[in-house]
Amino acid sequence: xxxxxxxxxxxxxxxxxxxxxxxxxxxxxxxxxxxxxxxxxxxxxxxxxxxxxxxxxxxxxxxxxxxxxxxxxxxxxxxxxxxxxxxxxxxxxxxxxxxxxxxxxxxxxxxxxxxxxxxxxxxxxxxxxxxxxxxxxxxxxxxxxxxxxxxxxxxxxxxxxxxxxxxxxxxxxxxxxxxxxxxxxxxxxxxxxxxxxxxxxxxxxxxxxxxxxxxxxxxxxxxxxxxxxxxxxxxxxxxxxxxxxxxxxxxxxxxxxxxxxxxxxxxxxxxxxxxxxxxxxxxxxxxxxxxxxxxxxxxxxxxxxxxxxxxxxxxxxxxxx
Amino acid sequence: xxxxxxxxxxxxxxxxxxxxxxxxxxxxxxxxxxxxxxxxxxxxxxxxxxxxxxxxxxxxxxxxxxxxxxxxxxxxxxxxxxxxxxxxxxxxxxxxxxxxxxxxxxxxxxxxxxxxxxxxxxxxxxxxxxxxxxxxxxxxxxxxxxxxxxxxxxxxxxxxxxxxxxxxxxxxxxxxxxxxxxxxxxxxxxxxxxxxxxxxxxxxxxxxxxxxxxxxxxxxxxxxxxxxxxxxxxxxxxxxxxxxxxxxxxxxxxxxxxxxxxx
Numbered sequence: 327x328x329x330x331x332x333x334x335x336x337x338x339x340x341x342x343x344x345x346x347x348x349x350x351x352x353x354x355x356x357x358x359x360x361x362x363x364x365x366x367x368x369x370x371x372x373x374x375x376x377x378x379x380x381x382x383x384x385x386x387x388x389x390x391x392x393x394x395x396x397x398x399x400x401x402x403x404x405x406x407x408x409x410x411x412x413x414x415x416x417x418x419x420x421x422x423x424x425x426x427x428x429x430x431x432x433x434x435x436x437x438x439x440x441x442x443x444x445x446x447x448x449x450x451x452x453x454x455x456x457x458x459x460x461x462x463x464x465x466x467x468x469x470x471x472x473x474x475x476x477x478x479x480x481x482x483x484x485x486x487x488x489x490x491x492x493x494x495x496x497x498x499x500x501x502x503x504x505x506x507x508x509x510x511x512x513x514x515x516x517x518x519x520x521x522x523x524x525x526x527x528x529x530x531x532x533x534x535x536x537x538x539x540x541x542x543x544x545x546x547x548x549x550x551x552x553x554x555x556x557x558x559x560x561x562x563x564x565x566x567x568x569x570x571x572x573x574x575x576x577x578x579x580x581x582x583x584x585x586x587x588x589x590x591x592x593x594x595x596x597x598x599x600x601x602x603x604x605x606x607x608x609x610x611x612x613x614x615x616x617x618x619x620x621x622x623x624x625x626x627x628x629x630x631x632x633x634x635x636x637x638x639x640x641x642x643x644x645x646x647x
Numbered sequence: 648x649x650x651x652x653x654x655x656x657x658x659x660x661x662x663x664x665x666x667x668x669x670x671x672x673x674x675x676x677x678x679x680x681x682x683x684x685x686x687x688x689x690x691x692x693x694x695x696x697x698x699x700x701x702x703x704x705x706x707x708x709x710x711x712x713x714x715x716x717x718x719x720x721x722x723x724x725x726x727x728x729x730x731x732x733x734x735x736x737x738x739x740x741x742x743x744x745x746x747x748x749x750x751x752x753x754x755x756x757x758x759x760x761x762x763x764x765x766x767x768x769x770x771x772x773x774x775x776x777x778x779x780x781x782x783x784x785x786x787x788x789x790x791x792x793x794x795x796x797x798x799x800x801x802x803x804x805x806x807x808x809x810x811x812x813x814x815x816x817x818x819x820x821x822x823x824x825x826x827x828x829x830x831x832x833x834x835x836x837x838x839x840x841x842x843x844x845x846x847x848x849x850x851x852x853x854x855x856x857x858x859x860x861x862x863x864x865x866x867x868x869x870x871x872x873x874x875x876x877x878x879x880x881x882x883x884x885x886x887x888x889x890x891x892x893x894x895x896x897x898x899x900x901x902x903x904x905x906x907x908x909x910x
Contacts, residue, residue: 505756519736521720646798
């Protein structure tokens with residue numbers, strides 16, 4: 327099998343795993359530390375990517391100005407979602423988040439003038455002219471490639487994405503072990519008890535939601551740069567659930583469990599396309615693409631039964647009440 | 648003695664049920680006041696109103712001269728009125744020490760802005776907090792469990808942890824919701840000693856819901872008896888014990904049990 331040996335393919339898998347790491351890190355912060363059931367994480371990724379692309383194409387902004395604004399827009403999206411809804415009980419909050427994520431996707435699909443509609447960002451510019459938002463990024467990537475002496479653009483992207491992911495992981499780790507992180511964990515454990523100790527649980531949940539949303543915004547930027555154009559369907563709810571699988575695979579409440587979960591997930595997900603033997607060969611290749619979802623599902627099931635704490639979680643934490 | 652806490656005609660209904668129906672009493676500064684009454688008398692609902700978990704429908708609650716019945720729980724706690732819960736709320740997946748370190752008001756390290764702008768103040772606060780937490784762990788005898796998950800403690804140990812955590816906040820008034828429930832006899836004695844010592848040495852005022860009447864008679868100088876959402880008697884232990892309304896509330900009214908006198 328030729329693709330199995332191709333470095334390019336695995337570089338691509340690695341880039342996607344790096345982007346998923348950043349996306350899932352936001353979820354780890356929100357759920358693993360603050361206990362927020364966010365099923366709409368992909369919406370913030372969409373907000374980050376679209377904000378950046380629109381500012382570059384329609385307003386002619388520099389990528390380096392538009393990118394932080396995309397992240398800020400995602401964080402503001404978290405605040406807008408959280409302010410009216412974080413007082414809801416956690417299961418109602420979960421329902422609202424998934425609705426929010428679909429609202430964002432449908433707006434992107436139908437506000438053609440703003441987002442290019444269902445055709446995606448290629449239709450952002452004037453009619454009949456394919457829009458490009460990542461020219462400056464491609465230049466930067468070329469310079470990095472020459473500077474680092476790397477063989478391909480994909481290898482360069484791999485290095486950049488993972489450097490960014492590691493920097494964000496390290497920052498998250500450092501912040502979460504401060505007293506601020508301790509308050510977050512107390513809210514995850516028992517919000518009423520935290521309030522009785524003088525903690526404003528709502529304010530902390532709002533901060534966790536906004537910061538996690540900002541991380542999703544960063545993931546959105548890299549997604550946009552990696553794929554040079556994207557459309558609303560790239561931000562379907564399935565992607566949020568990929569992030570959930572990564573967090574559960576790695577283990578809850580552990581920052582460095584996220585990259586482990588993302589790499590394992592990425593390789594299972596990509597690796598299933600090499601299942602060219604029976605019984606998998608009975609299926610057409612497009613059917614096999616769905617087969618991998620089934621396989622991931624079975625892996626999660628097995629994990630819940632055999633190792634509910636995830637790969638890096640602590641078992642003793644699972645049995646405490 | 649001046650009143651530290653004033654409950655003024657507080658009403659709280661759930662649907663058609665008036666769980667608290669115009670309850671009124673005062674808690675004197677530096678006292679141990681017990682709140683007793685049969686199940687469903689409205690004691691816990693009233694507690695929740697005082698602590699800010701519930702908002703009363705009518706009436707006023709005044710703490711240290713300030714009206715608190717419209718404040719959220721965390722603001723009331725910061726004002727110095729702290730509660731414990733009926734089932735001790737140990738934060739199970741955090742260590743015993745972390746449980747205590749959590750109980751600090753105005754910690755610069757608990758704010759992202761404080762961490763960025765005042766890292767040195769945050770570290771100094773954290774150091775002082777750790778020292779204080781160690782002292783309190785020694786006081787309640789949990790020092791050996793400092794690094795264990797709070798979820799591994801027994802029910803009685805959790806109550807001690809809960810008490811120590813409340814003390815971290817240096818409160819002026821502590822609300823204890825059934826501190827003796829589920830606690831072994833040995834720890835009961837210990838817990839009572841702690842409460843008496845804290846009142847004596849630190850001047851902390853206690854308002855305690857408790858079903859264990861032995862404990863109530865030993866510890867409290869004032870007893871407030873509630874039934875069906877109202878205060879039906881209050882006073883020192885001796886006078887409350889002899890009060891006919893109290894006997895009726897606990898045992899049912901005489902009329903129900905009256906037997907025809909033998910001829």
